[in-house]
Amino acid sequence: MRRATVTGSSGLVGSVVSEALEADGWSVTGVDRAPGRWTSVVGDLRDRPVREAALQGSDAVVHAAARHAPHVGRVDDREFRAVNVDATEALLEATGDRRFVYISTTSVYGHSLVPTDRAVWVDESLPPRPRDIYDETKLAAEALVTAATTSVVLRIARCFPEPPPVLAAHLLHRAVHPADVAAAAATVTERSDVTGVFTIAGPYAFTRVDCPALHHDAAALIAERLPEVAEAFRTRGWSLSATIDRVYDSTAAAHAFGYRPAYGVHQALAIAQPAR
Template identity: 70%
Template sequence: MNHGTSPVAAVTGSSGLVGAAVAAALGAAGWRVRGADRVAGRWTGVVGDLRDRRVRTALLDGSTVLIYAAALHAPHVGRVGDEEFRAVNVGATETLLHDADRAGVRRIVYISSTSVYGHAMVPTDRTVWVDEALRPRPRDIYDETKLAAEQLVAACPIASVTLRIARCFPEPPPVLATHLLHRAVGLSDVAAAVTRVAGDPVTGVFTIAGPYPFTRADCPALFTDAAAVIAERLPEVAAAFRRRGWRLPETIDRVYDSSAATAAFGYRPRYGVQRITGPPWSGRPPDTRTGWCRRSS
């Protein structure tokens, strides 16, 4: 493809793990990528704060699609004041959307988090099945501001899609393996999902998670005896846990469901628990630089 005539994808947060991975995937798919971040990076051509009008102008001028990955995240809760969360995650979003409309941007992809479901993911008598029908119940300032930003994106006159990304930050292998059963997603799958929707007319809100072996009918059993369900559905994974001396979870609180994204735009996650448990473990942790992104949910 002639990159001189390729459409331009403006990516915020392009020096972060998520933004950089998304930018790389878009570049490989033929987009011209223009990244903006407060710190320099491989894909960041505009260095500065999005609250600066000059930064927004440099990012948006001539861009076709805006990929919005920049935000204060869950690890910042308690370290950054609530007003700063609102200024960055909500105020800057509102201003950037306004400027994107004026600049003629034709599409917005907002990268949100499954964390917005908040208290709704707390189980009572069964594992919670988390899909787009579950009503978010924010539990902290991060959840509140991400949900508020989602609402701004939905109300914007530009066609948009919001992707609620599952948990994906580096953790010890036993923890990663457990989370890959029901609540984690690989960075490569995140990047693939964003690349798909960047050029697709689909709109709405979608949960983006990993490939899990469970169904909604499993929720009662997953809450009372998750280990037995895992052993039945994934005997090779259960055996790998035993071989490594890792404990299977006795209960699972939630399972994320990406089937709406699969139906709407062909999202098919590939980074599953077998990426951790597949061959006998060598004693070295998996490479977390390419498989995982720093986001808590």
């Protein structure tokens, strides 16, 4: 049986990736500092024995462990570098020529996400311009990973639990469901022919030509393009955004390895039924 190592396996993304890999026939070794269902090695990846235990018998690595955006300002910058960069470098060295999938973030685009007279269309051609230590260290780790010949980087869109109105609004243009991230990670773990950097986001109804309208009157465009969504927001007493600042584009991932996100705003609305 093929064995995959998943770091950060007790976290939101790491756990769903572990589940998806097992469903695809992999035996999963999870490693995390906190215990969890998918975590068989509890420890810090900065420690050599932990890395060795996690990688024993492994055919591929999915690296999701990191210090994240909520830690900015609460954790020393040196800790960010030690966890996000130094531990990634050590893990890469220990991995050798095995398949390596790195879970990064669209946050690395940083200052490039700020709109001017239109919403920003976010794909791999947009230059990263980090704005904080989180962005800086994730981008630095990306550089280490892309230097490895059997690696791939997945820059995932906003992906964490939020109140239903916020999640539904974000799923229109900038959020991704963990299940779609897991599907993408499981697919590229199999596909050693796929290398490079890919944006992983949700299914959205907008195109690049919509960017001016999204910036100036997003609610009107949503009502025109997605009238059922606009009506669903109205019946729930939720407000549509007056402006949308960015739209993530996963076209490159679709072309490279068939990424097709399945969970969008309609699925979120089906779960969050209006009160009766």
